[in-house]
Structures are given as C-alpha cells and as structure tokens.
Amino acid sequence: MKAIIVRRGNSHPELAEVPDPLPESGEALLRTLRVGIDGTDHEVIHGNHGENPEGDDYQILGHEAVAVVEDANGTDLTEGELVVPTVRRPPNGTNDYFKQGEPDMAPDGHYVERGIVGAHGYMSELFTSSPEFLVSVPDSFAEYGFLVEPISNSEKAFEHAFASRSAFEWNPQSALVLGNGPLGLLTLAMLETPSSPFERNYCLGRRDRPDRTIEIIERLGGTYIDSRETPVDRIPDAHEAVDFVYEATGYAKHAFETVDALTPNGVGALLGIPSDWEFKIDGGRLHRELVLQNKALFGSVNSNISQFEAAKVRLSEFPDWFFDAFVTGVYAPSEVETAFATGDESIKTVVEFDTL
Numbered sequence: 335m336k337a338i339i340v341r342r343g344n345s346h347p348e349l350a351e352v353p354d355p356l357p358e359s360g361e362a363l364l365r366t367l368r369v370g371i372d373g374t375d376h377e378v379i380h381g382n383h384g385e386n387p388e389g390d391d392y393q394i395l396g397h398e399a400v401a402v403v404e405d406a407n408g409t410d411l412t413e414g415e416l417v418v419p420t421v422r423r424p425p426n427g428t429n430d431y432f433k434q435g436e437p438d439m440a441p442d443g444h445y446v447e448r449g450i451v452g453a454h455g456y457m458s459e460l461f462t463s464s465p466e467f468l469v470s471v472p473d474s475f476a477e478y479g480f481l482v483e484p485i486s487n488s489e490k491a492f493e494h495a496f497a498s499r500s501a502f503e504w505n506p507q508s509a510l511v512l513g514n515g516p517l518g519l520l521t522l523a524m525l526e527t528p529s530s531p532f533e534r535n536y537c538l539g540r541r542d543r544p545d546r547t548i549e550i551i552e553r554l555g556g557t558y559i560d561s562r563e564t565p566v567d568r569i570p571d572a573h574e575a576v577d578f579v580y581e582a583t584g585y586a587k588h589a590f591e592t593v594d595a596l597t598p599n600g601v602g603a604l605l606g607i608p609s610d611w612e613f614k615i616d617g618g619r620l621h622r623e624l625v626l627q628n629k630a631l632f633g634s635v636n637s638n639i640s641q642f643e644a645a646k647v648r649l650s651e652f653p654d655w656f657f658d659a660f661v662t663g664v665y666a667p668s669e670v671e672t673a674f675a676t677g678d679e680s681i682k683t684v685v686e687f688d689t690l
C-alpha cells in the first residue's frame with residue numbers, strides 16, 4: 335500500500351510502498367480518508383521528537399485521522415462506519431493508565447504514540463486498530479473529522495482548567511489564546527462556539543496585516559493582539575487581565591508571562607513544546623503572584639476518549655466558513671512535498687487517501 339513515511343536518518347517525508355497491515359485478532363482494518371499535518375509531524379521528520387517503531391528503519395507519519403471500517407474482523411464495529419483513532423497505545427500489553435481510560439496521563443515509557451513515538455501512524459491507505467482506540471463519528475465528519483484529535487487536546491486542557499478552579503465559584507468570561515498557529519486558531523474557535531461561557535476572547539500572534547490567521551481570529555469574534563506591540567505581560571493594561579490563558583506558541587517566556595496576564599483566581603494552561611532556552615525571570619515575584627492571587631498554571635498533553643467525544647460535539651458547533659478558511663490545502667499522497675510545505679499562507683494541510 336501507499337504510505338507517507340520518514341526513513342531513519344532522513345529529514346524529509348516521502349511517498350513509499352510498504353506492506354499492507356494485517357489485523358490481529360481483536361483488531362479491525364481501517365481505510366484512511368484524510369490525515370491532518372501538524373507541527374509534531376515536522377518535529378518527528380526532523381528527529382526532534384519521537385522514534386521509529388521497534389525493528390523498522392522507517393516510520394509511517396500522521397496522528398490526526400479519519401477513516402472507514404474496511405474489515406471489522408470479528409469486532410463489534412460495522413463495516414463502512416466512520417471512525418477517528420486516538421493516538422496513544424500501551425507499549426507491551428496494557429497498564430493501569432490504559433485500564434483507567436487515562437492514557438493521556440501516562441508518563442514516558444508507559445505508552446507509544448501512533449505516528450510519533452514508537453508506532454506507525456495513519457498516513458497510509460490502510461491501518462489497523464483495536465476498537466477501544468476508535469471513536470465513532472457520523473458520515474458528515476468524512477472531510478473534517480481529522481480535526482477531532484487536535485480539538486480533543488484542547489478539550490483536555492479546558493477540562494483540567496475548570497477542574498483546577500472547581501473548589502470555588504469560578505465564572506470565567508475572558509480568555510487569551512497565545513499563538514495563531516493551527517492549535518491556537520482551533521482553540522479560539524472552541525472558545526467562540528455558542529455553548530462556550532467565554533464572552534471576550536483574545537488571540538496573540540506576531541504577524542502584520544493582511545494575514546489570513548488574523549482574518550480568521552476577527553471573523554470568529556476574537557481580538558487580535560500583536561506581541562511585538564503588546565507583550566503578554568502588558569495585556570492587562572492594554573486590554574484586560576483574563577480568567578483563562580491557553581498557551582500554544584511554544585515560546586518559553588510565555589509560560590511565565592501568563593502569570594501576569596491572568597486576573598486573580600485565573601488559570602493558565604501550557605500546551606506549547608519549546609526547546610531548551612535559558613533566560614532571566616524574577617522567580618520570586620512570579621511565585622508570590624501565583625500564591626497571593628490564587629492563580630494556577632499547569633501543563634497538558636494528549637487526550638483521552640471522553641475528550642475525543644467532547645471534541646466531536648464541539649466540532650459540530652463550528653461555523654461552516656471556518657473549515658474552508660482554516661484548511662488551506664487538501665493534497666493527494668503524491669503531493670507530499672507541497673502538503674508538508676510551511677509558510678504564512680498555509681494554516682492546516684491534509685493528505686487525502688480516499689473519500690467516502
């Protein structure tokens with residue numbers, strides 16, 4: 335079958351012919367429709383993140399997919415049913431994190447990740463999976479269901495943010511998303527859905543107008559903030575101190591500046607994955623601010639099945655125009671180079687293996 339892979343020692347993706355996967359007992363065979371590309375794929379390609387599956391000198395990329403059940407293989411799935419796969423799998427047999435339905439809370443070594451760490455991903459015509467790692471979605475998700483995975487990462491962050499404030503009456507109204515990359519824009523769209531309690535949402539970038547991400551921010555109803563004019567710790571003076579900060583820049587200073595952007599009793603979620611970077615901060619002041627203003631700061635990665643389910647509901651609340659504006663390219667597997675190209679004109683690209 336055709337697959338988009340990265341070979342060990344190479345730092346570019348390529349289209350290759352690889353053996354068809356054979357479902358083991360208890361596994362179904364899935365036919366891939368679409369697979370989204372994100373920053374993690376680029377990190378895997380450049381060898382900054384992840385590792386090949388044991389015994390293979392290549393890895394099939396991709397972890398944001400939507401697929402059809404091709405062969406249920408004795409599982410209780412229905413052939414023709416549409417599904418979105420989760421990312422983490424237990425490395426050798428299962429462990430408590432997976433048994434509890436909380437693979438997203440497993441520390442390193444207690445999981446592999448399809449398309450990222452130690453397991454093949456979904457950028458191939460076919461893949462196999464146990465049904466417990468598949469979320470059923472309606473046929474209307476054939477085109478954009480691959481967004482359920484990235485949205486689920488933010489559902490987890492929202493859940494943890496609310497949980498961290500659940501010991502008192504927290505009625506957040508304002509939110510600040512740091513980063514206008516795909517994760518930041520998706521999260522802003524989530525904050526702007528009709529069921530969201532957030533009334534005033536800001537999104538930070540570092541781009542000049544005209545820019546398609548700024549157009550999306552404003553069309554969603556958010557306020558664009560340029561970090562070159564208004565650094566994160568100045569946002570309370572320029573706009574307002576916010577109840578919730580969602581960091582998706584991977585710019586390490588933002589983790590600490592978040593404390594200053596928060597209103598008392600506010601919470602900041604850190605999602606970005608920066609490289610090592612040493613810089614000076616006034617740790618004493620930040621520590622004091624966290625304590626005396628009852629602020630919270632936490633990190634969040636990956637997501638569990640219930641957060642995938644929440645993401646399904648959220649995705650169906652997005653306005654129709656958003657998908658056309660956000661997905662800037664749909665490519666055939668043979669167009670791998672263009673699909674992985676980056677630049678200000680590209681927001682979210684996707685490889686299409688098949689259609690319903």
Ligand code: NDP
Pocket residue numbers: 372373374487512513514515516517518538539540541561562582583584585604605606607608634635636
């Ligand atoms: P991108 O790198 O595409 O987006 C980051 C955005 O932040 C870019 O648009 C960039 O602007 C902007 N940015 C960076 N630094 C600044 C700054 N100083 N001021 C203003 N804007 C800035 O990544 P993604 O959107 O795909 O993901 C965001 C982060 O989250 C990444 O670090 C990624 O690794 C991580 N991630 C974490 C997950 C998790 O579960 N924790 C899941 C998925 C991703 P510009 O484009 O103009 O340079």
Ligand code: ZN
Pocket residue numbers: 372373374397398484
């Ligand atoms: Zn991802």
